[in-house]
Amino acid sequence: MLVVGAAWVGSWLWRGPMLALAVGGLAFTLFFFRDPERTPPLDAPENGIVAPADGRVVAIVDEEEPLYLKGPAQRISIFLSPLDVHVNRVPVRGVIEHAKYRPGDYLVAWHPKASDKNERSEFGLRHPNGTKLLFKQIAGAVARRIEYGLEEGDTVETGQRFGIVKFGSRMDLLVPP
Numbered sequence: 001m002l003v004v005g006a007a008w009v010g011s012w013l014w015r016g017p018m019l020a021l022a023v024g025g026l027a028f029t030l031f032f033f034r035d036p037e038r039t040p041p042l043d044a045p046e047n048g049i050v051a052p053a054d055g056r057v058v059a060i061v062d063e064e065e066p067l068y069l070k071g072p073a074q075r076i077s078i079f080l081s082p083l084d085v086h087v088n089r090v091p092v093r094g095v096i097e098h099a100k101y102r103p104g105d106y107l108v109a110w111h112p113k114a115s116d117k118n119e120r121s122e123f124g125l126r127h128p129n130g131t132k133l134l135f136k137q138i139a140g141a142v143a144r145r146i147e148y149g150l151e152e153g154d155t156v157e158t159g160q161r162f163g164i165v166k167f168g169s170r171m172d173l174l175v176p177p
Contacts, residue, residue, distance in 0.1 A: 035087045040159040050159055052091045052135050053171040055080040059112070065174050068098045068124035068134045073174040079109055080169050088148070088163045090125070090156040091135055091173055098124030098134070099152045109140030109170035118170075121148050121163070125156065134174040142167045 040050045059077040080086055104119040111117075119139040126132050137146050148163030150156070165171075 035161070036085060038089060038159055048158075049091045049133070049173070049175065050089065051078060051171075052173055053078050053080055053088050054085040055171070056084075058170075062177065063174075065134060067100075068122075069132055069174060069176065072177050073134070074177050075115065076173045076175070077115065078171045078173070080165070080171070082167060086164050086166060086169065087161055088137055088165065088171060090150075090158060090160045090162055092125065092127055092131075092133065093156060093158045094125045094127040096123055096150050096152055096154045096156060097126050097132075098122070099150055099154075101146075104139075106139060106141050109138060114138055114140070114170060115172050119146065121146050123148075123150055123162075131176065133176070134172075136172040136174075137163055137165045138170040138172060139165055140167075140169050 038050075040048075055078040057076060058079045059075065061075045061077075063073060063075055065071065065073040065075075099121070101121045102119065105117045107114045107118055109118070115136065115138060120136050122134060122136040124132060124134050137148060139146055145166045146163070146169075147165075150162050156162070
């Protein structure tokens with residue numbers, strides 16, 4: 001009887017912390033996978049580009065892009081911390097002409113070489129006015145899961161949801177100079 005009583009009392013001692021841990025884990029999961037509505041500016045479909053992800057711009061670099069743009073480009077790199085919304089959106093309307101998944105390493109997402117070395121998916125898009133741009137989902141050291149729903153030939157709209165990179169990642173947007 002004493003053993004049963006001790007086990008019953010002992011179970012109450014760990015139930016509180018375990019419940020708190022479970023509730024905290026659920027709250028973090030709901031927070032991390034949130035997907036708030038984003039409404040692009042009214043003139044964005046014709047005259048603008050929207051950010052493909054929430055986060056912090058960590059680099060704006062001029063570089064050569066040999067695969068889709070085939071020339072000079074300006075790369076804007078956006079780092080997504082675990083506190084940012086991780087749903088990715090199409091930066092401008094058009095047709096997806098290039099869609100490629102590339103396996104790779106898992107450097108931290110803000111590393112300068114992450115754009116070329118890390119696991120990533122990349123999408124080349126042509127706007128109806130003929131302008132081409134490229135955007136990439138890049139996995140980080142913790143984020144090893146890229147999900148997307150775009151294929152070559154898809155017609156997309158500005159701000160349309162297309163994917164998610166989980167747990168700390170990066171989006172690169174390459175535009176003509």
